[in-house]
Amino acid sequence: MFRTPEEETRELAKEIRELKDILREISRKLGQIEGRVKRVFPTAFPSLPSQGVRTSVPKINNPPTISSQEALNIYDELVKMAKEGRKDEVQRRLETMGLPDLAFLSRELGVPVGKNKPSRKVLLNGVLGRISESMMLSTSNLRERINNQQDIEKTNPDISPEKP
Amino acid sequence: MPDKSPKTIATINFKGGVGKTTVTWCLGDVLSSTSNMRGLMFDLDAQMSLTQAIALNEATGFLQERFGKWYETARQRKKTIFDALDAFTKPMPHFDFPVGFDFIYQITKNFHFIPSVEDLYWQELEVFDRDGVRGFIGRLLGKISNNRQIPPYDFVLFDCPPSFTLLSYSVLSCCDLVLIPVNPDFFASRGVALILNSLRLRIEPHPLPKIGIFMNKAKTWGNSPTKEVQFYMREVQKVCDEAAKSQAIDARFFKSYIRERVGIKRAITGGGVPPEMISDFQDLWRECVEFLG
Numbered sequence: 001m002f003r004t005p006e007e008e009t010r011e012l013a014k015e016i017r018e019l020k021d022i023l024r025e026i027s028r029k030l031g032q033i034e035g036r037v038k039r040v041f042p043t044a045f046p047s048l049p050s051q052g053v054r055t056s057v058p059k060i061n062n063p064p065t066i067s068s069q070e071a072l073n074i075y076d077e078l079v080k081m082a083k084e085g086r087k088d089e090v091q092r093r094l095e096t097m098g099l100p101d102l103a104f105l106s107r108e109l110g111v112p113v114g115k116n117k118p119s120r121k122v123l124l125n126g127v128l129g130r131i132s133e134s135m136m137l138s139t140s141n142l143r144e145r146i147n148n149q150q151d152i153e154k155t156n157p158d159i160s161p162e163k164p
Numbered sequence: 165m166p167d168k169s170p171k172t173i174a175t176i177n178f179k180g181g182v183g184k185t186t187v188t189w190c191l192g193d194v195l196s197s198t199s200n201m202r203g204l205m206f207d208l209d210a211q212m213s214l215t216q217a218i219a220l221n222e223a224t225g226f227l228q229e230r231f232g233k234w235y236e237t238a239r240q241r242k243k244t245i246f247d248a249l250d251a252f253t254k255p256m257p258h259f260d261f262p263v264g265f266d267f268i269y270q271i272t273k274n275f276h277f278i279p280s281v282e283d284l285y286w287q288e289l290e291v292f293d294r295d296g297v298r299g300f301i302g303r304l305l306g307k308i309s310n311n312r313q314i315p316p317y318d319f320v321l322f323d324c325p326p327s328f329t330l331l332s333y334s335v336l337s338c339c340d341l342v343l344i345p346v347n348p349d350f351f352a353s354r355g356v357a358l359i360l361n362s363l364r365l366r367i368e369p370h371p372l373p374k375i376g377i378f379m380n381k382a383k384t385w386g387n388s389p390t391k392e393v394q395f396y397m398r399e400v401q402k403v404c405d406e407a408a409k410s411q412a413i414d415a416r417f418f419k420s421y422i423r424e425r426v427g428i429k430r431a432i433t434g435g436g437v438p439p440e441m442i443s444d445f446q447d448l449w450r451e452c453v454e455f456l457g
């Protein structure tokens with residue numbers, strides 16, 4: 001049961017994200033199976049004719065479209081949004097960011113990714129981790145955090161935890 | 165008349181392992197060996213890290229003979245920092261504790277040292293009265309300055325323990341600058357917020373000294389801090405600005421930083437600050453002096 005349309009939309013968006021994650025995982029597993037079968041029965045997989053012009057997906061090594069200062073400004077904006085409780089919006093903004101820009105932002109924040117070509121998910125989690133750190137560092141103490149949370153709940157009762 | 169009183173600087177952080185002891189010693193060593201300045205350094209930590217590091221001869225692993233003999237004599241003659249504290253807190257009209265080179269060890273001509281003793285653990289057990297101890301360091305410095313046999317110092321450094329002891333309270337209520345080293349990681353950066361937000365409460369009603377924070381153990385790439393270090397530098401800067409505003413304290417995050425180098429860990433026991441790091445400490449000192457005005 002949803003109390004407001006906004007709550008329903010949020011839940012829907014969450015479920016879509018979860019389903020996409022599941023489909024990505026299934027696709028990855030199918031790819032692995034296909035690879036193994038191809039190695040055993042190469043003739044069963046003739047190379048497909050070209051399917052016309054492929055749309056070019058920006059690669060991680062492509063140059064970013066933002067400067068170092070712009071990346072830091074974007075980051076400050078994301079931290080501000082997260083502090084205001086707009087975490088879904090932060091997630092969406094990062095998800096829609098081009099891969100070269102996301103990789104650049106992650107580099108500018110010194111996120112340790114460990115690989116030459118980290119996946120979008122790794123980069124996204126790295127940036128989200130930095131945002132959490134910034135939030136925890138900027139709130140001086142636990143009592144202040146609790147008070148802030150209470151203020152948010154007072155002004156926006158929709159996000160209050162459900163009471164029994 | 166120019167101000168002749170020494171600049172008094174306390175290195176403090178409640179988080180252990182950030183490099184308080186090494187930074188304090190390196191700063192004193194660099195200043196006393198590359199300029200005409202004369203400095204005095206206190207080890208106020210009952211764990212005695214600085215004292216043991218100075219005493220340890222890396223080549224043999226035994227106490228350096230000169231310091232070892234001097235230290236034993238000081239203990240026997242009851243001329244340690246603990247004995248001074250004991251004398252100060254006795255219910256007597258005067259602070260009866262003559263100071264001389266039996267109390268102050270001369271590491272070099274321009275760099276002198278007051279070591280710690282294990283007995284300092286007692287002050288953590290609250291044997292002493294808090295308000296009774298507050299004026300101790302100030303009075304002790306006064307005694308040292310007034311002694312004609314001891315040359316005047318240009319700077320006095322205090323290596324404080326990673327906890328708030330009565331001696332930390334005494335130092336903080338009389339020093340010019342609190343120097344807080346921080347490391348480029350989340351927990352160390354979080355520690356800065358905690359210390360900045362609690363210092364005022366800890367030493368009220370006495371006014372807070374100026375507070376300088378700087379990045380220690382900064383990894384570099386080329387001649388600049390790595391992006392990760394830069395991230396934490398920006399975050400600590402924000403923490404510092406926020407605390408300065410909310411706590412009404414005079415806190416500044418320094419631009420200068422101390423680079424992470426393997427050699428620095430052996431600087432005290434192994435005979436000096438690595439030559440390539442001298443400029444790091446000179447830059448830090450310049451910023452301290454500029455901040456103190």
